[in-house]
Amino acid sequence: MENVLEVKGLSKQYKKGVYASKNVTFDIKKGEIFALIGPNGAGKTTTIRMISTLLKATEGDAVVMGHSILTEPGKVRENITYLPDEAGAYKTMTGKKYLQFMASIYANDSAAAAEYVKTASEICGLGDRLDDKIGSYSRGMTRKLLLARAIMSKPALAILDEPTSGLDIINALDIRRMIKELASQGMSFLLSSHNMLEIEYVSDRVGIIAKGHLLETGTPSELLEKHGAANLEEVFERVVKNSEIL
Amino acid sequence: MKFFNLLKKELKEMLTIQTIATLIIIVAVLSLAGSALTDVIEDAVEEGSKITICDEDNTEFTQSLIKTLETVGGTENEVTKVTLESKDYAKELKRLDITNVVVFPKGFTEQVQKGEQANIEYVGSMTSLSTMSNVGFDSETATEIIKNAIEAQLYSEKIAAGKMTEAEVMQMDSPILVDETTVVADKSAKISSEILFSLCKMQGTFVPIIVFLLIMYSSQMLLNAVSTEKIDKTLETLLSAPVSRMSVLSAKMLSAAIVAAVMAVAFMFGMNNMTNSFTMGADASQFNEVLEELGLSLSAAQYLLVGLQMFASVLIGLSLSLVLGALAKDIKSAQALVMPILFTAMIPYILSIIIDIKTLSPVFKYIVYAIPFTHTFMASENVMFGNMSLYWGGFVYQIVILAISMTFAIKVFTSDKIFTMTLSFGEKGKKRKYKKA
Numbered sequence: 001m002e003n004v005l006e007v008k009g010l011s012k013q014y015k016k017g018v019y020a021s022k023n024v025t026f027d028i029k030k031g032e033i034f035a036l037i038g039p040n041g042a043g044k045t046t047t048i049r050m051i052s053t054l055l056k057a058t059e060g061d062a063v064v065m066g067h068s069i070l071t072e073p074g075k076v077r078e079n080i081t082y083l084p085d086e087a088g089a090y091k092t093m094t095g096k097k098y099l100q101f102m103a104s105i106y107a108n109d110s111a112a113a114a115e116y117v118k119t120a121s122e123i124c125g126l127g128d129r130l131d132d133k134i135g136s137y138s139r140g141m142t143r144k145l146l147l148a149r150a151i152m153s154k155p156a157l158a159i160l161d162e163p164t165s166g167l168d169i170i171n172a173l174d175i176r177r178m179i180k181e182l183a184s185q186g187m188s189f190l191l192s193s194h195n196m197l198e199i200e201y202v203s204d205r206v207g208i209i210a211k212g213h214l215l216e217t218g219t220p221s222e223l224l225e226k227h228g229a230a231n232l233e234e235v236f237e238r239v240v241k242n243s244e245i246l
Numbered sequence: 247m248k249f250f251n252l253l254k255k256e257l258k259e260m261l262t263i264q265t266i267a268t269l270i271i272i273v274a275v276l277s278l279a280g281s282a283l284t285d286v287i288e289d290a291v292e293e294g295s296k297i298t299i300c301d302e303d304n305t306e307f308t309q310s311l312i313k314t315l316e317t318v319g320g321t322e323n324e325v326t327k328v329t330l331e332s333k334d335y336a337k338e339l340k341r342l343d344i345t346n347v348v349v350f351p352k353g354f355t356e357q358v359q360k361g362e363q364a365n366i367e368y369v370g371s372m373t374s375l376s377t378m379s380n381v382g383f384d385s386e387t388a389t390e391i392i393k394n395a396i397e398a399q400l401y402s403e404k405i406a407a408g409k410m411t412e413a414e415v416m417q418m419d420s421p422i423l424v425d426e427t428t429v430v431a432d433k434s435a436k437i438s439s440e441i442l443f444s445l446c447k448m449q450g451t452f453v454p455i456i457v458f459l460l461i462m463y464s465s466q467m468l469l470n471a472v473s474t475e476k477i478d479k480t481l482e483t484l485l486s487a488p489v490s491r492m493s494v495l496s497a498k499m500l501s502a503a504i505v506a507a508v509m510a511v512a513f514m515f516g517m518n519n520m521t522n523s524f525t526m527g528a529d530a531s532q533f534n535e536v537l538e539e540l541g542l543s544l545s546a547a548q549y550l551l552v553g554l555q556m557f558a559s560v561l562i563g564l565s566l567s568l569v570l571g572a573l574a575k576d577i578k579s580a581q582a583l584v585m586p587i588l589f590t591a592m593i594p595y596i597l598s599i600i601i602d603i604k605t606l607s608p609v610f611k612y613i614v615y616a617i618p619f620t621h622t623f624m625a626s627e628n629v630m631f632g633n634m635s636l637y638w639g640g641f642v643y644q645i646v647i648l649a650i651s652m653t654f655a656i657k658v659f660t661s662d663k664i665f666t667m668t669l670s671f672g673e674k675g676k677k678r679k680y681k682k683a
Contacts, residue, residue, distance in 0.1 A: 054662075056662055077486060084479045102487070
């Protein structure tokens with residue numbers, strides 16, 4: 001199966017000797033859901049931001065659909081969408097205007113843009129509220145709108161940082177099902193979360209990250225079996241405790 | 247006790263480090279303006295005691311009058327006699343390196359002796375539209391001093407003769423008629439400098455207001471736009487989309503510049519309407535002709551020159567706001583971060599209205615010139631009064647500052663700094679902190 005993303009020794013050094021992310025290596029195949037799990041400050045967001053071309057890597061590289069984040073960031077952005085954790089939307093725009101604006105950036109023509117808006121409108125399920133200003137939305141509604149925006153263009157790789165944060169259980173379940181369905185259609189996902197139960201349910205493969213180091217990768221069942229754990233939280237605890245790096 | 251705790255909490259929130267810094271800067275700005283003003287007033291008082299006379303009549307009476315002028319009014323006046331070689335007053339003032347001259351024309355003594363109102367000429371130059379630039383030896387002062395001197399002469403002569411006719415008593419009330427000429431750059435016209443100053447005062451006051459509002463609004467708009475995008479994380483979404491950072495940056499700056507330009511047009515339109523309503527009662531066309539003759543009515547090309555510097559200032563303000571907006575951590579810090587731009591615009595704004603910046607002491611002058619916005623505040627005056635070397639020098643300086651600030655802004659916007667750089671107010675021990683993503 002072809003790799004949509006190949007991350008090779010990716011590092012981010014803010015000050016001399018201080019790494020937010022160090023020598024991170026993993027790959028994501030077409031239609032695969034890969035999740036980075038770890039506590040706050042583990043380096044998940046830094047790694048994701050480097051892959052999203054927002055931050056420049058100080059060492060290593062990541063290749064998205066054959067394009068390097070270092071030499072072809074523009075091409076990389078054409079193949080990804082990124083949903084930051086706790087992201088907002090333009091409060092003075094209506095939901096529909098926001099989707100139209102974002103679609104105009106991702107689409108190559110107006111027909112494609114209209115199609116993206118139609119898809120996003122269906123995905124977010126906001127109905128008539130799409131005609132209201134985003135400033136009047138609840139946190140959950142805004143998150144659904146943003147998720148819809150992130151997947152409306154069906155990118156090769158959707159990077160979602162804490163995708164269900166702020167959503168109630170029903171909406172969170174809907175989103176998880178949707179991610180799985182889209183992955184089955186060939187879309188790849190890079191997720192980041194500290195909700196290990198969610199990750200266990202939705203991910204094909206998991207990467208455990210702590211203090212900037214990617215400690216272990218594998219499918220949830222492989223990791224559970226290897227560490228003799230009942231769930232990913234236990235796996236995480238054992239991996240971190242046994243790690244020589246930390 | 248509860249109330250005291252509430253009061254303490256509110257005061258703590260209001261008296262932040264940025265509020266205190268603002269107060270310190272206001273005091274410093276006002277002190278600077280006051281100090282500069284003191285120098286200008288001292289110079290004006292000194293100038294006021296200098297009288298330059300061209301005695302074309304050259305009679306015993308005029309010579310005695312000039313002697314009287316040296317001590318009239320209870321003060322020692324420095325009287326200098328000059329000879330004008332032509333009626334081209336602009337050229338003559340420049341040649342003699344003087345700012346004004348009182349001319350006793352031929353026949354002056356004869357008029358006085360006949361008991362008529364005697365004509366004198368007052369030629370003064372106008373170099374600025376600022377309020378304090380017209381303090382000094384103006385036509386009113388000249389008239390008053392010469393009137394007093396003539397009265398003193400006439401009294402002594404008539405009283406010595408032992409009688410005064412009714413016509414002579416009337417002559418005492420108004421012994422002279424001043425024929426005024428005002429020189430602006432290399433042009434001159436028969437108009438009082440006071441009337442001219444009143445006519446141009448609108449321009450002298452409102453152009454700086456427009457410039458200040460433009461810089462303030464456009465900077466505030468862009469700073470808010472960038473900081474809000476950063477705080478709401480919409481900037482991350484936008485910059486991870488298939489669009490170049492330069493496009494995002496250019497769109498932001500251009501939109502702020504367009505809104506600023508629309509605002510400038512609206513202000514100018516309003517100002518024009520207001521000025522027209524003020525001059526409707528007067529013989530506007532007559533004054534307009536004089537203003538045009540003196541170059542005090544801006545032509546389309548001159549408006550363009552003023553507009554160029556306005557645009558340069560707005561762009562400098564925008565590039566600085568872009569950097570400052572990137573530093574904002576929250577709405578509160580974003581509001582505080584606009585202060586440096588406001589203050590650097592406020593200093594030349596206040597000074598340009600009150601004094602002619604060119605006349606400041608060298609140290610003050612170059613400090614004020616170092617603020618790039620200063621040149622825009624002086625632009626219309628420089629163009630009107632023909633100080634083109636100062637205009638172009640200022641413009642070149644603005645372009646250099648613009649290039650530096652734009653380079654810095656682009657560097658911040660196209661690097662990690664846009665996400666990692668924050669300036670935290672009130673956090674002990676750290677002024678700038680690099681946030682770990």
